Amino acid sequence: MSIRVMRSGDVYRIEGPAKVVVKRGRVYATGVVYSEGQSFTVLRARKLVIKAVEDSEVELVLGPGALLEKTSPGEEVIDIWEKSVAEMDLRGIILIIGVMDVGKSTLAALLGNKALSQGHRVAIIDADVGQNDLGPPTTISLARLDKYITHLRQLTAEKSIFLQATSLERIWPRAVKQIYKAARYALEVWKADTVVINTDGWILDEEAVAFKRRLIEEIKPSLIVGIQVENELLPIVKGYSNVLLLPPPPHVRAKSREDRKIHREMGYGRYIFPPVELAVPLDKIPICNLPLFKGVEIGDELKRMLAKTLGVPVVRAYQVGERVYALVQNDAWLMKKVGGFQVVCMPLEFEKGLLVGLEDGEGFLVGLGVMKKIYYDKRKAVLYTSSDVEKRLGEVKCIRLGLIRLDENFNEVEKVASLLKVEHAPHL
Ligand SMILES: Nc1ncnc2c1ncn2[C@@H]1O[C@H](COP(=O)(O)OP(=O)(O)OP(=O)(O)O)[C@@H](O)[C@H]1O
Ligand SMILES: [Mg+2]
Known part of the structure; x- marks a missing residue:
């Protein structure tokens, strides 16, 4: 356990398992400002970037293998992500797209938190059948968000739909139907104002583009948020105007x-x-x-x-x-x-x-x-x-x-x- 002083504007990267307790001041993480007495966790083998909104003191409880690094100015994307979504009205369906390991799940948590802070009823759908954070692999899983999270994994699926496989290559038309069904369920049964949909990282071939475009046509998201490394999302979002493209975090550990x-x-x-x-x-x-x-x-x-x-x-x-x-x-x-x-x-x-x-x-x-x-x-x-x-x-x-x-x-x-x-x- 250690107490660390953070100067206003300081950005740190923490690799879990760790718990961060704000002792003084205010600290930002995943779309939320935590103030004195509040705390959040960083899961094992995951990284989280945090920023002091003012001069602050945090108590860090670092578990085995946990790491803390201070980043240099402008190195992290935390400010760009935050600024891009800060003023947005996050009602409706928000679709997140991006290749593997670009921070889609992290962004889903961030957008969910933000929508919650705006007073909306929030549901999250994880449609990533390979690396599902809410429910079992091979499923599309849904949960309601009623408290702030730092990782999607902290939520437990309330509903899941079995998609039979760990990748959607051969079955994407089914995935489109089932993601649509999940979204309707969140909107109509849970009366969600905001539905954040996380998708799989299959992006780079024609079939993947066809899948993602059909998905957009079917669920009609109010906002598409892409995390783009180069120009790989352009074929998917071409022709749509409700698109926000964000850069990926720089030091993601690829699986x-x-x-x-x-x-x-x-x-x-x-x-x-x-x-x-x-x-x-x-x-x-x-x-x-x-x-x-x-x-x-x-x-x-x-x-x-x-x-x-x-x-x-x-x-x-x-x-x-x-x-x-x-x-x-x-x-x-x-x-x-x-x-x-x-x-x-x-x-x-x-x-x-x-x-x-x-x-x-x-x-x-x-x-x-x-x-x-x-x-x-x-x-x-x-x-x-x-x-x-x-x-x-x-x-x-x-x-x-x-x-x-x-x-x-x-x-x-x-x-x-x-x-x-x-x-x-x-x-x-
Ligand atoms: N700013 C950051 N810097 C470094 N690592 C980060 C950052 N933000 C998140 N990570 C870590 O990067 C990894 C990938 O992030 P995340 O799971 O959000 O991406 P993803 O696109 O959903 O990946 P997947 O394709 O596996 O579903 C996670 O271990 C996450 O904790
Ligand atoms: Mg993910």
Whole structure:
């Protein structure tokens, strides 16, 4: 613990874990001025920039590995960020965009705080499925802000929507719909005046531009705030006038791919905790994106014929309308026209280790799970989920299969993009 004197205008960068208590004077952090007796925290492995608004004294409680550095004048972007948003009326939907590691989450916290200080009812939506700060990875998560924060991580999701994957490349049209749904929920159910939406860092290719522009068209933000390193956001914001472009902080510690993966894996572990094994009757709680049991099981004779035509042993097959779902003894996922039918071949045990979302009647997530096995004859699925989900099982209306496979330690072992080709996605 140490007391530090800060002269008016001094800017410090703090790496957490740390707690800062203002003993005298006033200190600015993430859009908020803290005065005597007030305090805030800097989370572990995160950095926060603070500024003395007047001559001040702060008590610093630095945890293991915490660091404090004084910055030179003009080095940090704290003043530019603050000045750019200080006078703005922050009502409406504010969309934050930017590549990875540019401070999007930090800016979301700042804008949320600012809107709160203006007296608005504030909701935050984290639509970054890879590095979600509010809820589990693979989700869009929502929370209301009712006190000032220094990091988005300090909020807990009140609602989440399962997006099945950790990146949006192949599923962005769904993301657009679901982000829209989340925004409507915040506006209509929570009656939020301000909805701050944080997005993923996928920006740099044409598809990403198409996604972000469609998102803008759909949710019609009152303000788009971009954190731009060079000119990479221009293709996205071209033609829009309600755009504010800000520079990124200069010394952000970039996370490697591996860091991001580990962060997510810890996320699965945290949200599927304490884990319980659960047997779910699939007639009562069906799989919503694969209508296996809605169909008619095909008898042995037809199965043999199908196997002959496909050239693989067919273990089970279900006919649903003009589709036949065949579980085959083979590793390949295949779509094949046989007679008048579209036959979808899926490897037997395709379900083992799939991340799943257990959804309520409104399509919100009750909790995540990991599929262990489907027992076809008993029409049940055995999966791991949290004991909280077990308690709330009455709310679960369906199980949505995800597009990633996890091992028993929640390590991501495979992206199961093939499922995307064969799944039934009525919400698209
Ligand atoms: N002014 C700053 N100087 C240095 N580091 C900062 C600053 N502001 C925030 N950081 C740190 O930089 C990291 C990235 O910031 P943040 O999480 O806000 O960015 P992001 O764009 O949301 O990243 P991601 O792509 O991982 O979601 C965090 O560890 C954050 O604590
Ligand atoms: Mg972020």
